[in-house]
Amino acid sequence: MTTIIYSFTGTGNTLAVARQLADALGDTTIIPITRAMKAGPLPPEAETADAIGIAFPIYYVDMPLIVQDFVRELQLNGNPYIFGIATCGERPGGALYNLNALLKEKGTHLSLGAALIMPENYVGPMDLMEPVEKVEGILSTARDRIPEIAELIRGRREIPLEGSDSTPYRIVASFFRFLATSVYGTTRRLHATDRCNRCGICTRICPTENITVTDSAVTWGRNCTQCYACIHWCPQAAVEIGGRTRGKRRYHHPDVTVADMVEQSGG
Ligand SMILES: Cc1cc2nc3c(=O)[nH]c(=O)nc-3n(C[C@H](O)[C@H](O)[C@H](O)COP(=O)(O)O)c2cc1C
Ligand code: SF4
Ligand code: SF4
Numbered sequence: 001m002t003t004i005i006y007s008f009t010g011t012g013n014t015l016a017v018a019r020q021l022a023d024a025l026g027d028t029t030i031i032p033i034t035r036a037m038k039a040g041p042l043p044p045e046a047e048t049a050d051a052i053g054i055a056f057p058i059y060y061v062d063m064p065l066i067v068q069d070f071v072r073e074l075q076l077n078g079n080p081y082i083f084g085i086a087t088c089g090e091r092p093g094g095a096l097y098n099l100n101a102l103l104k105e106k107g108t109h110l111s112l113g114a115a116l117i118m119p120e121n122y123v124g125p126m127d128l129m130e131p132v133e134k135v136e137g138i139l140s141t142a143r144d145r146i147p148e149i150a151e152l153i154r155g156r157r158e159i160p161l162e163g164s165d166s167t168p169y170r171i172v173a174s175f176f177r178f179l180a181t182s183v184y185g186t187t188r189r190l191h192a193t194d195r196c197n198r199c200g201i202c203t204r205i206c207p208t209e210n211i212t213v214t215d216s217a218v219t220w221g222r223n224c225t226q227c228y229a230c231i232h233w234c235p236q237a238a239v240e241i242g243g244r245t246r247g248k249r250r251y252h253h254p255d256v257t258v259a260d261m262v263e264q265s266g267g
Pocket of ligand 2: 192195196197198199200201202203213218233234235236237238239
């Protein structure tokens, strides 16, 4: 069975899970969603895959907007088995149900939707990140689920989606996104402190080409998808959202590197 996993990641959790799943499945290619969107035509294996996976982090109990856009544009050939892999800090909400709804608009559906709890990367205005000593335990629990998920995919099983399809989740999702984006102004408040040495990593890993680094300044545009990559990957911890992130711990998955992130973004 040939499998393609389209993957989006900000701090590496989803990429690490996609890699573990690819290893467990065999004959699997991971295609970064950001690259697929930039590159236009997909590689030949995407035309003929028996199974297609869509892997993404949960933002505001929903899918990232960039992943929603990708799925809307996705051309599906034949009748592949489709599965979704969401990684989240605690609550996947209705994201996998929303993915299923987008696929239904294309005349297909999500056969399996798994939500894996991974280390939380949301910091400021609220700091939801767990203490550092809990990270390895969370990673190991998630890793233990991979063989079972791979077996279900290999068997092309139809499994109830994880998370919740309830209306309150849909309302809460829009409300949280609105609060963080428009009221708190996460995307407007991103800035670099004087710890910044203009290394340029943030601009190379940003999936939306939203960051410009010059000799004298780093500036953020208006096309932020709130992946938090610039905040967590800056080697100087110089990227802040307003003042609430100051002094707080940064995170990225231990098996994922800056080079991997550059590869993801096509930067
Ligand atoms: C903007 C934003 C919103 C988030 N919202 C949620 C959420 O609603 N529920 C949840 O469980 N985790 C939430 N998280 C945490 C991430 O989903 C989680 O840490 C994920 O594994 C990160 O994956 P990545 O490393 O592939 O980017 C949020 C993270 C960010 C940056
Ligand atoms: S990654 Fe950090 S140090 Fe490097 S240019 Fe961006 S803000 Fe500055
Ligand atoms: S500006 Fe930062 S948080 Fe926004 S999309 Fe780019 S890397 Fe992600």
